[in-house]
Amino acid sequence: MTAYHNDKSCSVILKEVVKVLIEKNQYKEEEALIICNKFQAKLGCETLDSSTMTIDDLRVQHWEDALQEVRQGDHKKVAMDCYTLWKTRRLQLLTMSENTKDMLCELRKSTRLVLLTNGVGQVQREKIESCGAQQFFDAVVVGGEHAEEKPAPSIFYHCCDLIRVLPGDCVMVGDNLDTDIQGGLNAGLKATIWLNKNPSIIKVSPTPHYTVKSVMEVPDVLKNVK
Template sequence: MVLNGIKAVFFDLDNTLIDTSGASKKAIEEVVKLLINKSKFNEEEAHIICKDFQANLLHEAFDPTKLTIDDLRVLHFERAMQEIRSGDYKCLAKECYQLWKTKRLQLMTLSETTKNMLCELRKSTCLVLLTNGNRQVQREKIEACGANPFFDAIVVGGEHAEEKPAPSIFLHCCDLVAVKPEDCVMVGDNLDTDIQGGLNAGLKATIWLNKNTHVTSNPSPTPHYTIQSVTHLPDVLKNLQ
């Protein structure tokens, strides 16, 4: 495959290479069933607890010297339960979290078409996995989906001083595979981190994965290209000027 001078392609992980949202949704459904079958919470309360848990995932701040990410997320469940009804829910909260985490990781897979695409691309260019998030959480996802063999470098934002969209982490990726920013492309589903970050770092192009066909008009920031499936990427790269 001729890639017109592209020396590296940076890929986001969540909802780009793996369906994190879908895996999380299915895992939550299992937790709802557990709460209904093994506790005094009814269906409505179980959904409220899980909704609160998911909301807390979006605003996590903690001191890793005092608390692990696993402990924190058990607390999310425990506090959500206590909002419904007072009581000691430590064991139930831990069971819910372990079920959610285990099921979610089991569902995080690279499709065969995605694997084949990565293998073909890697014959012509360097591939870098660049993902934001807590070190432990992201490394567990990477291990679960078996991404390691497909990439020349893997960078987890939580292991660095800055995450996407900061230019520094993109430049770090460039250094790892010995390329210049203007010879690289960023592929991701998040406009604020993946696309803005690629623009901030001066990459050759940014490619937005937009699976929601209802959200296509005037995205901001503006990506150079938009695709509806990550497997459409090779066609864009072959025609990229």
């Protein structure tokens, strides 16, 4: 997905939560920082059972557990306040650069575009709506709403069907080798283009057909795809 949070915006969000914990809930700064770090850790390894709770419920629980691990007590209201602030600011600060928007608009004049992302449907749809990404694509597919996600070939075939194009005529552009590039290879797409965010990485596996340092390079690469 071409929308992103940079390190600065993520830091801003957590600082705002820390401030609320200190000023409105009488936590020490050290405690507030620990709580935020614990939440981030839980977020990074979460598993959602949608038959028992929503993603919102799960993430409120992350905050409640983090608070409980620092101080014993009833933290339901504070947990809800932390989550509401965190989620609201996270969506507000999700950005899509003007250059990226212009590039996508230009590409759509000659190319059919699908936004394919893994993740929980509600979370990803909220992100897509918040940054206005849908208007730049012919279709949007969220893996969590289907039986299989990237890198399974089936989700790529579904995308191809939506825009009535054969897999052998499609190109996958993504920044994740394990899901985007491996998935494109698994599905037998015409080519894969890897957005390498870390130029120090030279040898990679799986091996993409093309590598770029910026999404702005993609149009030129597409002209040379054989």
